[in-house]
Amino acid sequence: MEKIVVHGGNRLSGVVHIEGAKNAVLPILAASILAQDGLTHLANVPVLSDVYTMNKVLRFLNLRVDFDEAKREVTIDATKQVSSEAPFEYVSKMRASIVVMGPLLARLGHARVALPGGCAIGTRPIDLHLKGLEALGARIEQHDGYIEAFADRLQGSHIYLDFPSVGATQNIMMAACLANGTTVIDNVAREPEIVDLANVLNKMGGRVRGAGTETLRIDGVEKMHGAEHSVVQDRIEAGTFMVGAALTHGNVLIKDGIVEHNKPLISKMQEMGVQVTEEPAGIRVIGPDKLKPTDVKTLPYPGFPTDMQPQMTILQLAAEGTSTMTETVFENRFMHLEELRRMNAQFQINGRTVVMHGPTDFNGAEVAATDLRAAAALVLAGLVADGYTQVTNLKYLDRGYYDFHKKLSALGAEVKRIDVPDDDTVVLKNTHVNN
Ligand SMILES: CC(=O)N[C@H]1[C@@H](OP(=O)(O)OP(=O)(O)OC[C@H]2O[C@@H](n3ccc(=O)[nH]c3=O)[C@H](O)[C@@H]2O)O[C@H](CO)[C@@H](O)[C@@H]1O
Numbered sequence: 001m002e003k004i005v006v007h008g009g010n011r012l013s014g015v016v017h018i019e020g021a022k023n024a025v026l027p028i029l030a031a032s033i034l035a036q037d038g039l040t041h042l043a044n045v046p047v048l049s050d051v052y053t054m055n056k057v058l059r060f061l062n063l064r065v066d067f068d069e070a071k072r073e074v075t076i077d078a079t080k081q082v083s084s085e086a087p088f089e090y091v092s093k094m095r096a097s098i099v100v101m102g103p104l105l106a107r108l109g110h111a112r113v114a115l116p117g118g119c120a121i122g123t124r125p126i127d128l129h130l131k132g133l134e135a136l137g138a139r140i141e142q143h144d145g146y147i148e149a150f151a152d153r154l155q156g157s158h159i160y161l162d163f164p165s166v167g168a169t170q171n172i173m174m175a176a177c178l179a180n181g182t183t184v185i186d187n188v189a190r191e192p193e194i195v196d197l198a199n200v201l202n203k204m205g206g207r208v209r210g211a212g213t214e215t216l217r218i219d220g221v222e223k224m225h226g227a228e229h230s231v232v233q234d235r236i237e238a239g240t241f242m243v244g245a246a247l248t249h250g251n252v253l254i255k256d257g258i259v260e261h262n263k264p265l266i267s268k269m270q271e272m273g274v275q276v277t278e279e280p281a282g283i284r285v286i287g288p289d290k291l292k293p294t295d296v297k298t299l300p301y302p303g304f305p306t307d308m309q310p311q312m313t314i315l316q317l318a319a320e321g322t323s324t325m326t327e328t329v330f331e332n333r334f335m336h337l338e339e340l341r342r343m344n345a346q347f348q349i350n351g352r353t354v355v356m357h358g359p360t361d362f363n364g365a366e367v368a369a370t371d372l373r374a375a376a377a378l379v380l381a382g383l384v385a386d387g388y389t390q391v392t393n394l395k396y397l398d399r400g401y402y403d404f405h406k407k408l409s410a411l412g413a414e415v416k417r418i419d420v421p422d423d424d425t426v427v428l429k430n431t432h433v434n435n
């Protein structure tokens with residue numbers, strides 16, 4: 001079993017390089033299905049387990065995918081006959097595989113994709129994806145754990161999303177690219193990853209306008225082709241290191257950090273007394289001696305991102321006084337907090353809000369990650385804990401962070417990743433136990 005072992009107490013300082021965004025590259029890889037002519041070349045592709053999973057899905061669909069990890073480049077050839085079925089084996093590994101549905105349906109008139117099911121953070125239905133595809137004229141059937149969609153040619157339509165779902169926006173916009181006529185989608189997601197996808201679709205010959213606003217207008221085209229694109233920076237990885245710097249009284253430059261993409265996080269950190277400044281080389285974060293408490297509510301972009309919620313709660317727990325976090329996007333995203341009780345965190349959960357009492361004297365402990373951002377949050381807590389913290393279930397961390405421990409170590413943290421046989425216990429003396 002692999003573990004990350006952190007010995008708390010070191011300040012983070014230096015410069016950190018941030019990878020391309022997981023949540024941008026996954027739908028962009030799916031978009032490559034639309035390219036009947038030419039190759040798609042992607043740069044700044046993060047080396048993550050989710051990217052390997054999406055590459056496997058594409059290969060299963062008969063696309064040729066070459067991933068040069070050293071160069072962070074992927075080349076995709078979708079010019080041969082594409083198959084229309086994404087099986088459970090892959091979709092169950094990664095919910096985001098559902099975004100192959102729109103491009104497959106648009107290109108082939110048929111898609112059969114395993115129902116993704118829920119995950120630890122919530123039930124995560126796909127009703128809005130299906131409602132949108134139906135509005136474009138698709139016939140949807142559900143049987144044997146699969147969603148099957150059929151359409152001779154999708155027809156442009158006017159769609160209103162009840163909630164600005166990221167995945168539904170992506171699936172519908174990709175499908176609409178090859179529809180007959182114009183599609184208008186209202187109340188769409190406005191995340192930077194949606195803008196990145198729209199930019200790629202336009203480079204591929206699509207006609208998408210309005211990305212980043214509440215309304216997308218897509219004029220359908222007959223055919224699309226490959227394109228070149230460099231994936232946008234991962235604002236969540238950047239935000240995670242920003243929290244790490246603030247938490248450890250550190251001084252870290254997020255190289256090429258994009259302030260525009262992390263405004264709500266920056267604003268909350270400033271409220272807590274953290275110095276955040278934009279420099280020509282990126283975003284500099286300097287942690288204060290004492291953090292002030294704050295109240296945060298997650299919302300769709302441009303609100304505070306749910307994907308930064310677990311990391312932010314570590315900063316709030318470290319602050320002097322009472323802070324609250326309200327999670328409005330996913331119904332079950334406080335599981336990291338239960339693990340943190342073993343590190344001495346004091347809080348009460350009332351429905352979707354957690355009330356936290358700081359400052360926390362974090363104790364090192366053995367904790368298990370329950371999902372991707374929970375994993376990052378537990379490692380962050382370890383950075384300021386007394387003694388050793390061991391974080392297990394690293395398969396979640398690897399979905400979204402490349403070399404997390406190495407980057408932290410380069411910034412001065414005492415952290416390593418170790419592999420121990422499952423029946424061996426690593427006994428590390430915690431300073432609070434010895435004292
Ligand atoms: C690969 C990827 O980009 N993942 C991100 C994407 O996930 P994902 O695209 O799954 O998130 P959505 O925006 O679709 O989901 C947000 C909320 O809407 C609900 N919902 C969604 C679709 C639907 O058809 N019906 C429905 O009820 C979900 O259950 C959830 O409560 O956006 C989330 C919200 O910012 C992020 O946390 C994820 O990191």
Ligand SMILES: C=C(OP(=O)(O)O)C(=O)O
Nearest residue numbers: 023095096307372373400
């Ligand atoms: C929830 C996340 O991702 P996914 O939607 O891929 O599960 C995340 O990136 O925090």
